[in-house]
Amino acid sequence: MLLEIKNLHAIIKSNGKEILKGIDLSINAGEVHAIMGPNGSGKSTLSSVLAGNPSYEVTEGEVIFNGKNLLELSPEDRSHEGLFLSFQYPVEIPGVSMSNFMRAAINEHRKYKGLEPLSASDFLKLMREKQEYVELNNKLAGRSVNEGFSGGEKKRNEIFQMAMLEPKLSILDETDSGLDIDALRIVAGGVNKLKSSENASIVITHYQRLLDYIVPDFVHVLYKGKIVKSAGKELALELEKKGYDWIKKELGE
């Protein structure tokens, strides 16, 4: 098993509020899992906690990733171990160029694997090659990380970084939001190109539309910090048609 989440509880450090209230989820290599759920249900919090965001504290449960206790690893080591988070709101970092950013990232990944840093020309070649996955233009290298990027460009930039780092597990947090139809096809195409029997992804979305392109093996509904329903891809279609009320009813609300 690639990822196993057992009874995960997490609170927001600043106010002590519990957001994740006992999540269980198992993911095998080769699988695509979609997570859906109403606004504020804790989807991004789950992504943040898995990526190691220090704003949250895990109060109960465990997460095994790739045979390791994920929760003991620093965010950077989680990345080195093959976890990738495509942010719902990618952060703008003025003054740090994409190329410096990615060079630092790639070389730290290589260092972790005991490899020498990539030469400048090999690095540029890699950048160019991966940019094509998401059809980002080659002016990207000199631009500051996400600064002044349009919503769609930011999302494409996330997938570009994913292509650069070739993770084992990628969490795509609403990577489809803010994308026009063409961009959606491009982004989904990029994700599919990276898909293999060795890796897996968690796709967080509100819309069935994305799932036409990235076909999930499982669909989960996250509600009030818990996974309340899991089924095959047909669940997404049902949610699209009926909304969440029937699930709330099932839960007796």
Next chain:
Amino acid sequence: MVEESYINIYNKHRELLQTTSAAPLDAIRDEAFDVFCRMGFPTDEQERYKRSNISDVFATEYGMNIRRIEIASTTAPYKCDVPGLKTHNFYVVNDIFAEAIAKDEIAELAKLGVVAGSLSAIAKEHPEIISKYYGKIAPHSSDVMVAFNTAFAQDGFVLYVPKNVQIERPIQLINMMHADFDLLATSRNLIILEENASAKVIICNHSESGHKFLANRVTEVSLAENSVYSHYEISDSERQTTNIGSLYVEQTKSSVANINNITLRTGYTRNNIRINLSGEHAETTLCGIAIGDEHDHIDNDTYINHKVSHCKSTELFKYVMDDCSYGSFAGRILVEKNAQKTEAYQSNKNICAKTTAKMYTKPQLEIYADDVKCSHGATVGQIEDEALFYLRTRGISEKEARMLLLLAFTNDIVEKIDIEALRNRIKVLIEKRFRRETHKCTTCNSCHN
């Protein structure tokens, strides 16, 4: 009383000071000394020195080299490495201009009509130039640090660029503190650009390790009509070194000044930077970077005076304070009553990388004209958690991520450096500084921090 020992030294060596200096320096020496006696060293009870008690700084017993003995070699150059940059190199070792190794540069510049070299020598050879400007820009009557400097100054560096002369290659002045005992150096520089002249000056302040040094340096800059001047002052010294710098710039009509002050490392720093915009359409850009850690003290006090209309000033200072360092920025901008159509922009942004670091910022705009465009802003913040986390999720270690963010923070000022090779060098030095790595020039081993 701290002043007493300096007063005694002056009284005892007054004649010696005079016999070792040229007439233009002596003409105002006693006058300046009287001001010093009257005012005394600034203390933190004075508003402008609230963050720097200069009296304490001078309380340490330092030697002074009034006899002008050779306490450190002035023949072996301390070459600061700026790969790919060829400069006209000059050295002031403590407060003695290194004459012997400057001859070729002096001769080469002389071909352009430029007078460059030792203040003490040029005051003798060209008293007409020195008398006209010396002590006219930096007011020894009202600024006690200038008064102290004027009372004890014997030497320093002079650059005189006549009308219509453009010096292509940057001038590099290296101020090196080097002695086998604790030493106070008093040096004085004079930079004069006549009409339509242009020059770029890089000043590097360094020190050898092992002893306490106190450098009290005054630089006067006179910019005549249409002259274009760039000034880069970079301090990278030992922690035991104290730099007290006063830079006075007088700008006349349509002159353009680009002033930069970078404190990479020095134990204790106080800079007074004063720019007078006295001719219409004069423009000035004043930028600064200050990097402090451990117990560093960095205090920049700036004052831009818009005396006449249609001038523009842009000021930008950034500090990165770590550990228990102490930073202060005071930025006063005065727009006088007749200075209509003034544009004055000021920004001071600071990062305290640890909660133990302190930063004080005090913007101060005084506007007496009504038709002006002015803005100012000051912030003290931390490294942004969100950005730090984003970088870390990509596998970049926390330490490296912090460094990238700090480099990004100072980057906009570095990018403004208009000498490409210097810009690249400063980038490298700042990065090493943030990594707390030492650096060594291939040509000299003096700055082994």
